[in-house]
Amino acid sequence: MTESRGASVRYENVQKSYDGETLVVKNLNLDIPPGEFLTMLGPSGSGKTTCLMMLAGFEPATHGEIFLNDKPINNVPPHKRGIGMVFQNYALFPHMSVAENLAFPLQVRGMGKAEQEEKVTRALEMVELGSFGSRRPAQLSGGQQQRVAVARALVFEPELVLMDEPLGALDKQLREQMQYEIKHIHENIGVSIVYVTHDQTEALTMSDRVAVFNDGIIQQLSEPDQLYENPQNSFVAQFIGENNKLSGTVVAVDGDTCDVKLDDGTMLKAEAVNIGAVGSRTTISLRPERVEFDTHESMDNLIPGEIREMIYLGDHIRVRMKVAGNDEFIVKVRNRGEKRDLRAGQTVEIGWAAGDCKALDPVA
């Protein structure tokens, strides 16, 4: 496959409604530069698949305009958009062999037989299925079908490939392997990829940037590490990775940090990310692995907690505690081999830095 640069995509004020009563997509603005791997991540019903279908041309936008390489495509039918697509259940044509499936997009473009064969062979080799050309899709395993679907979406050298939860039907191990393969294909070919999933691990592993969708709105658009380290609101903090929630009221704001009084009276220092004025409600978000049992005086937050349960998980130990009235408070302790005297029922002191807990918008 020749080195081809990807296409750019721009959504401008795009809205979508199916029934004229509710908006599934509320005013979407999104810029995807050429060659980017962008993932739309969100729970089901968040509008991410609808955004993808509008880009592919299978759903018309109710309002707004979508640009492909700076050209508006609202009135371009799907088959003229030249966008490759991998479907959830692969949608390999069951009555055609693997090679015929791959040749299909080349045939409809009127390509010569010899060129078709060459491209099909190369595409099959790319996904390491060189000898499977004459098989029917039904004779392949799930992972192989998946690769054929990817190869078919790439064989006509589109500048943009859309993937709609393509790994959803695979088992865990295969899914992880395919994640790397798709990522490598993206790196080698340089096409733009828009990838839709509800699996956060998938999104974090593969993407250049992730758009977290909820309720028809992009909650946060940033690189994977930023998404985890610096969630902009409670939904993102909750949706990406594991998270402890503590509710309270803002009592003082000092630049980037703020003082929060929890509902049981405990005072905490937190990074002020997304809060209102003094006196407004807030939810503190804290990653379980940032909490320490080896406390020392310099820590911003030191509070007591009662150990409720210890779960041994090999590389780490999960400790469920009751902290400031929340008895779903999780602490992850790395297993360093040292004996630690922790037992259920004990009350111990735990601590963490102010920068590790984010004061975000309140959750009901």
Place this chain on the structure above:
Amino acid sequence: MNMHPQSDPQVLTTRDGTPLKVSLAKALRREKLRSLALIAPLLIFILVTFAAPIADMLLRSVENGIVENTLPKTVNALSGWDVTSSQLPGEPVYKALYEDLKVATAEKTHTRLGSRLNYEASGMSSLFRKTGRRIKRMDEAGPFAEQFIDIDKDWGDLATWRLLKRYSPKYTPGYFLNAADAQLTADGIAMKPENERIYLLLFARTLFLSLTITLCCLLLGYPIAFLLASLPLRSANLLMILVLLPFWTSLLVRTSAWKVLLQQEGVINDFLVWIGVIGDASRLVMINNKTGTIIAMTHILLPFMILPLFSVMKTISPSYVRAAKSLGATDWTAFWRVYFPQTVPGIGAGAILVFILAIGYYITPELVGGTDGIFISNRIAYHISSSLNWGLAAALGVILLGAVLLLFYVYDKIVGIDNVKLG
């Protein structure tokens, strides 16, 4: 049974030494017996009320015991007579005929024999009736030959005796030949004269009209099935009721409705005349001919095409067509190369169903077919109920059955019967 494919010849045994296969069969026997007992009532019912009558009916197409049963001595005496000779049979044959006919007349079976032989050559019925009336007055001392020829000169005709000789065996191909517009003559099998041929034409017409009807059903049913499969559930249910509605209406009512619509003074003609498409003098003839049969039967058989098509289309995910379009196919290419091939099993099932129903259809062609729109089954019904030539009816039925089975076989070879999906 290759339940235990073994590479080594050693026989596996259970712990007490019985071969494994034997004890497995013993263990399964009870289950087999129980399931057999469960289906036994239905099996017996079908055998008694369905399989046996059909077999009996089919046997009638070759059965011909009537000649030997009615005239046993004559048949015996005739065995020495050479069919190709130009000599009439000798006096012993006439004597045997006299003795046989005396018994037959007393039992009144001679008229039945007459009607049977009349299928093969006209005049036989009256010959036997006439002879039966006069047999009592014949001189028992003979000579019989002269007396018979005196009663009717046909007894002195070689053709009569050749006919008797030809149809004296217990089984005859006569009905089948008849059904194929041929007959057994002294020189072997020959086609009937042109103006007496009817069945081959009827078979050809039945096949042709059934194929036409199947094609019409496909052309009309495919879009409806497609619509049914792609509409949202609520509207699809409503449309489904409309498709099924004809099932809940009497066949006779529907066919009669077509009479009202299609006849020359009917609704459609009136309408066409009214809007001026055709003149009052040139009203279309749409009923009591092939057109009427095709229209009415297409209407009646349409659901049998739509339902299998629908059930197949319902299982085809819309993502196939989307995938095809995303790969650059136009609407038509996506349909023709991707969607249509996946509906072929439904087309196969629908076409077989409609064709087989059509080829044996009776009521509708009878009512709206006139003379050139009737099917072979109408002729079979005529021979069953009016002419009482059951042998011929059975022969026609066997040929029809054979034709269907043959087509089925051809279809299996070309399309593959396992490609047929009814749901």
